[in-house]
Amino acid sequence: MLAFTCYSNNAEALSYNASWMGILNSSFAIKADGMGAMLCMLTAVSFPLIFISTWTTAYKNAKNFLGLMLLTQAGLMGVFLAMDALLFYFFWELALIPVYFICSQWGNERRIKVTFKFFIYTFVGSLLMLIGILYIYSKTNSFAIEAFYNSALDSKQQMWVFWLFFVAFAIKMPIFPLHTWQPDAYEQSPTAATMVLSGVMVKMGVLGLLRWLLPVLPIASYSWGDTVSTMAVIGIIYASLIAFQQDDMKRLVAYSSIAHIGLMCIAVFAETRSSIQGTMLQMFSHGINILGMWIIVEIIERKFGTRKMSELGGIAKKAPALTIFFFVIAFANIALPLTNAFVGEFLMFNGILSSPITHYGIAFTVAPERVLSLVQFTH
Incomplete structure (x- = not known):
């Protein structure tokens, strides 16, 4: 099991633990370890950029909109810092609920249908994760992350509990075939919400794999690793091929994002130091880069009145800086x-290629790399 250590020697300054639900043996335990601190920094940087880049957008009931955005930020910070399973689930839901209202009230014309689909997917995933958390709690009588790490479930128990957690994380990332909510949600949501969903919120799923899945269920993670990686490779190829056909810039960015997250999923299940380190670095880099893409899409739509690439041309002459x-x-x-x-x-490709966990390292390395490069160079 790979350990993620705090980047500072002053651990007390980076952690907090208080009594919360003593009757359930749950505490309000948060800690900024290396991964959590990095994702909190991504969140702290992203939201000001989102507000600045969309400041000219006129929102009906702007105070409500901004309040829900900040509530989402609070939930995201909690997810990245939580060291108690029940607290983690609380913040997981807290981060998602405001997004439902943002998309349903300030989205485009198909927002209700799309938001309902998003709600169904995430609700089912959250419910499955809650069942998994409660099952492990029944074996440990504690929600503390250390108790979950030491739960010592046997292989048969791990095999089915694995899917309760993985489906919830896969929906959030998303991973094929649980990705179908994403392109529509990105297209119909207001740009600020789309930035949050793609730049920061997808990292909830990756963090879930690294902090709550692999260490808690190591046998199942090893056993199902190639299956999950195969799903991710299919998703990369499938999403990239669909991205070729897109005319709407929002849908193009949405499908390309599925491919990038799929590569992170493969790297996580390679379970090498190089692949894990590369995934953590890529989570931050992807967040910054995808925000940059959405800012460009927002500027183009505002300046030229369209997101359709077939209707755009001569941008280099009209907007050279852009x-x-x-x-x-x-x-x-x-x-x-x-x-x-x-x-x-x-680092991710190096870790996948050299992984002793899988027999398909070359296939899991070559296929995503060629497709990712091809689809992005073409566009």
Whole structure:
């Protein structure tokens, strides 16, 4: 089991533990370990960028909109810091609920249908995760993360509990075939909400794999690793091929994001130090790069009145600074050397290729790399 340690020697300054639900043996335990602190920094950087980039957008009941956005931020911070399973579930729901209201009230014309689909997917996933948490609690009589790590479930128990957790995390990331809510939600949501969903909220699922799935259910993670990685590879190829056909820039970015998250999922289940380190670096880099893409889409839509690529042309002459920014972000998204995404992606591919956990390291490395490069260079 890989351990994620705090980056500071002063651990007391980075953790807090207080009595919360003593009757259930649950505490309000939060800690900013290395991964949590990094994702909190991503969240803290992302929200000001989102507000600044969309400040000219006129929202009906703007106070309600901004209040729900900040409530989402609070939930995300809690998910990244929680060291108690019940507290983790509480913040998981807290981060999602405001998004339902944001998408349903400030989205586009198909917002109700799309939000309902999003609600059904996430509700089912959350319910399955709650069942898994309560089952492990019945064996440990504690929600503390240390108790979950030491739960010592046998292999048969781990095999089915694994899917209770993984489905919840896979929906959030999302991973094929649980991804169908994402493109519609990204397209119909207001741009600010789309930025939160793609830049920060998908990292909830990746963190769930790293902090709550692999360490708690190591035998099942090893046994199901190739199955999950195969699903991720199918999702990468499938989403990339669909991205080829997109005319709407929002849907293009949405499908390309599925491919990037799929690669992180493969790296997690490679279970090597290089792949895990690369995944953590890539979570931050992907968040920054995808926000940059959404900012460009927002500027183009505001300046030219359309997101359809077939109706755009001559942007380099009309907006040269925007074009340069567009190229820089596009190169970063394909992990070109000297860009911020290169180090993380290189470490992930290196870890996948050298993984002793899987017999398909070459296939899991070559297929995603070729498809990701092809689809992004083409667009």
